[in-house]
Amino acid sequence: MSSIAKFSASSVAIAAGLGLSVGAAVTFLLGRKLNAMNKPKVWGKPPHPNWEPPQQLAIPDHIEESKMVALDPKVIGGKKCYPLIISAVVPRPVAFVSTVSKDGKQNLAPFSYFTAMHDPPCVILCICRAGHRGGGKKDTMENIDDTKEFTVNVLSEWFLEQANHTCGNYDPEVDEMALSGLTKLPSLKVKPPRVKESAVHMECKLKHKYETKGYDGEDTATVVVGEIVMFHVNEGVARKTPSGSTYVGLDELQPISRLGGNTYGRSRECFDLARPDRDWQKR
Numbered sequence: 607m608s609s610i611a612k613f614s615a616s617s618v619a620i621a622a623g624l625g626l627s628v629g630a631a632v633t634f635l636l637g638r639k640l641n642a643m644n645k646p647k648v649w650g651k652p653p654h655p656n657w658e659p660p661q662q663l664a665i666p667d668h669i670e671e672s673k674m675v676a677l678d679p680k681v682i683g684g685k686k687c688y689p690l691i692i693s694a695v696v697p698r699p700v701a702f703v704s705t706v707s708k709d710g711k712q713n714l715a716p717f718s719y720f721t722a723m724h725d726p727p728c729v730i731l732c733i734c735r736a737g738h739r740g741g742g743k744k745d746t747m748e749n750i751d752d753t754k755e756f757t758v759n760v761l762s763e764w765f766l767e768q769a770n771h772t773c774g775n776y777d778p779e780v781d782e783m784a785l786s787g788l789t790k791l792p793s794l795k796v797k798p799p800r801v802k803e804s805a806v807h808m809e810c811k812l813k814h815k816y817e818t819k820g821y822d823g824e825d826t827a828t829v830v831v832g833e834i835v836m837f838h839v840n841e842g843v844a845r846k847t848p849s850g851s852t853y854v855g856l857d858e859l860q861p862i863s864r865l866g867g868n869t870y871g872r873s874r875e876c877f878d879l880a881r882p883d884r885d886w887q888k889r
């Protein structure tokens with residue numbers, strides 16, 4: 607039986623049960639079905655929906671039956687910690703960062719040592735030195751140092767291959783936005799353009815930076831804190847909280863995260879888990 611036929615049959619059965627007219631039942635059930643279709647597709651159940659504190663949860667055999675290994679980073683060596691860090695600190699969001707050099711050359715690259723805060727709204731990036739430039743700065747860092755401005759564009763599935771293509775070791779004069787077929791949008795408060803294909807853009811000004819040195823004393827990276835001076839949110843992903851604040855719909859955004867190696871991830875099955883109230887026992 608087709609799903610429409612099943613749906614009509616169940617409508618008639620329920621209508622009879624409730625003593626409603628078939629028309630009223632169809633309208634009611636159609637409304638419910640449409641409502642369900644509008645709900646995010648990504649929502650699933652938490653891993654242990656019936657868990658109650660302080661119940662112990664089962665640890666999988668491959669963990670329970672193996673022992674912990676202590677790894678001293680000074681023994682491993684700073685550079686060799688790279689595969690461990692990028693595979694263990696996952697998933698990471700990806701900042702797609704647009705900058706302009708002091709003589710006007712445009713640059714775009716992805717960065718997943720990336721996080722954020724909200725008052726004042728800031729982004730935090732870690733831009734490593736470039737191995738292929740003998741430890742010199744990447745173009746993004748050179749440009750932020752020179753102009754104190756950048757934009758962060760949120761990565762979504764629909765333009766991922768284009769975004770990934772921008773991360774090659776290109777020379778400073780290469781415009782990665784043009785190279786990857788992405789489209790520039792002018793910003794309102796900073797010179798670097800935004801990426802039209804992205805649904806959420808943040809115009810940023812350099813607020814703080816912190817230079818790091820490796821175990822050998824060489825410069826290894828810069829931690830950049832950028833204050834967000836303007837947000838741009840595509841209406842196609844924008845939603846409102848009950849009190850009217852704008853937020854971004856996960857289903858519409860289709861965000862892509864960075865995992866270990868060259869692996870990316872989708873946020874396809876998510877679930878809500880309420881924060882415990884201090885009075886959780888009185889629930």
Ligand SMILES: Cc1cc2nc3c(=O)[nH]c(=O)nc-3n(C[C@H](O)[C@H](O)[C@H](O)COP(=O)(O)O)c2cc1C
Pocket residue numbers: 700713714715716717718719720732733734735743744745746747770772773774775776864
């Ligand atoms: C998904 C992804 C995440 C990346 N994250 C970082 C990062 O957090 N820090 C970094 O220094 N390089 C990171 N890279 C590498 C830079 O994108 C790459 O070195 C790029 O060429 C820098 O460009 P630029 O010299 O034009 O600034 C990442 C690359 C990819 C594909």
